[in-house]
Amino acid sequence: MTQQTAGLAGVIVGTTAISTVGKEGVGLTYRGYDIHDLAKHCLFEEVAYLLIYGKLPNRQELNHYQKKLSSLRELPADLKTSLELIPQQTNPMDVLRTACSLLGTLEPESNKLKQTDIADRLLARMPGILLYWYHFHHNGTRIQTETHELTLASHFLHLLTRKKPNPQHVITVNTSFILYAEHEFNASTFAARVTVSTLSDFYSGITSAIGTLRGPLHGGANEAAMECISTFRTPSDAEIGIKKMLAEKKKMMGFGHRVYKISDPRSDIIKQQSAQLAKDHSEGYFHSVAERIEQVMWNEKKLFPNLDFYSATAYHFCGIPTHFFTPLFVFSRLSGWSAHIFEQRQDNRLIRPEADYVGEKQRAFMPLSERK
Ligand code: COA
Numbered sequence: 001m002t003q004q005t006a007g008l009a010g011v012i013v014g015t016t017a018i019s020t021v022g023k024e025g026v027g028l029t030y031r032g033y034d035i036h037d038l039a040k041h042c043l044f045e046e047v048a049y050l051l052i053y054g055k056l057p058n059r060q061e062l063n064h065y066q067k068k069l070s071s072l073r074e075l076p077a078d079l080k081t082s083l084e085l086i087p088q089q090t091n092p093m094d095v096l097r098t099a100c101s102l103l104g105t106l107e108p109e110s111n112k113l114k115q116t117d118i119a120d121r122l123l124a125r126m127p128g129i130l131l132y133w134y135h136f137h138h139n140g141t142r143i144q145t146e147t148h149e150l151t152l153a154s155h156f157l158h159l160l161t162r163k164k165p166n167p168q169h170v171i172t173v174n175t176s177f178i179l180y181a182e183h184e185f186n187a188s189t190f191a192a193r194v195t196v197s198t199l200s201d202f203y204s205g206i207t208s209a210i211g212t213l214r215g216p217l218h219g220g221a222n223e224a225a226m227e228c229i230s231t232f233r234t235p236s237d238a239e240i241g242i243k244k245m246l247a248e249k250k251k252m253m254g255f256g257h258r259v260y261k262i263s264d265p266r267s268d269i270i271k272q273q274s275a276q277l278a279k280d281h282s283e284g285y286f287h288s289v290a291e292r293i294e295q296v297m298w299n300e301k302k303l304f305p306n307l308d309f310y311s312a313t314a315y316h317f318c319g320i321p322t323h324f325f326t327p328l329f330v331f332s333r334l335s336g337w338s339a340h341i342f343e344q345r346q347d348n349r350l351i352r353p354e355a356d357y358v359g360e361k362q363r364a365f366m367p368l369s370e371r372k
Helices: 003-008 035-041 044-053 059-071 077-085 092-106 115-139 152-161 167-180 187-197 202-213 221-229 235-247 267-278 285-301 307-317 322-346
Strands: 019-023 026-030
Touching: 026 035, 026 044, 035 044, 035 167, 035 267, 044 059, 044 115, 044 152, 044 167, 044 322, 059 115, 077 092, 077 115, 092 115, 092 202, 092 322, 115 152, 115 202, 115 322, 152 167, 152 322, 167 267, 167 307, 167 322, 187 202, 187 322, 202 322, 221 285, 221 307, 221 322, 235 285, 267 285, 267 307, 285 307, 307 322
Parallel strands: none
Antiparallel strands: 019 026
């Protein structure tokens, strides 16, 4: 493969009316709205509605949508039984991937169950899926996956802690969900589009996307960032450790981006949340550690933090276990994936690129008996 096309960097592979990422190296918009406005003023449900239904909801539409999502939170009995069979040590991303695939067998896409209904069901149920599995295996309880919480953020935190969540934590998780919701032709979204371009079903598209998001070069970076940050107790320890990592040519997860060239517009928004929460947290020093890592990465490599870096500390300060960070990305990105599946299907053509062949030239065939 030629260098220019390695990883499809810089290659335009389609059109979209859903979002713009890094036009001239900066900025992010969802359906024309700037991410700063959405993050400052919206609930995640407004943004999910914008992505899935194409417009920001008015008050009545939002109320109706929140009620609809709340009403869909109960899990089918067969799904709960299957979650009980998934081993305790499983990577939580594999739990979500398996559950999504299984739902495709329990409630397949059909004329009666349309793509928007499935998108809403998955959005409503993913936190319950993760936490039903988690509490069953880790605490020996079969939790009720319905709560009276009206937002996805508060619903998730409620299911995690089994009590009314801290309002500041709800704000942070809600903000992170808005920031994670959509990002044009990133790897997982592209995987979803490739899958449904074969005329496969909605669940297969989302299952492909979850599997693609799992890797540390994509969604898994927030967990890897926290694992690294938490090895340091002070900013100076971090400075020494990161310089050593860079000297060994290791990557610091949560830095760099394929499309943004100057900065990730989402990073400062979540950094503010991390800074706010650090003030009252016993491990608030992780925020200062993270800031020093940011400084070192810029001075040494001119690399800036992406959304995953300060999401890691922000989530940690909300009491969210590190291995749930990437699943939280799924809860939110489901909205963007769904919008892209709809868009792909609207004007579908099979996605099937070509490769430069660099293998052996034509060779004489040798029967099995003659091969050494
Ligand atoms: N830490 C250290 N060095 C990094 C780096 C990081 N996080 N990200 C990029 N670099 C360096 C690479 O080592 C490479 O250096 P080289 O040219 O000396 O070999 C150069 O920057 C280009 O990196 P490359 O991985 O080829 O860029 P890419 O466009 O293919 O990849 C990412 C983009 C996001 C995959 C890459 O920046 C990365 O791996 N980041 C860490 C994972 C992450 O945070 N992912 C979430 C993205 S939102």
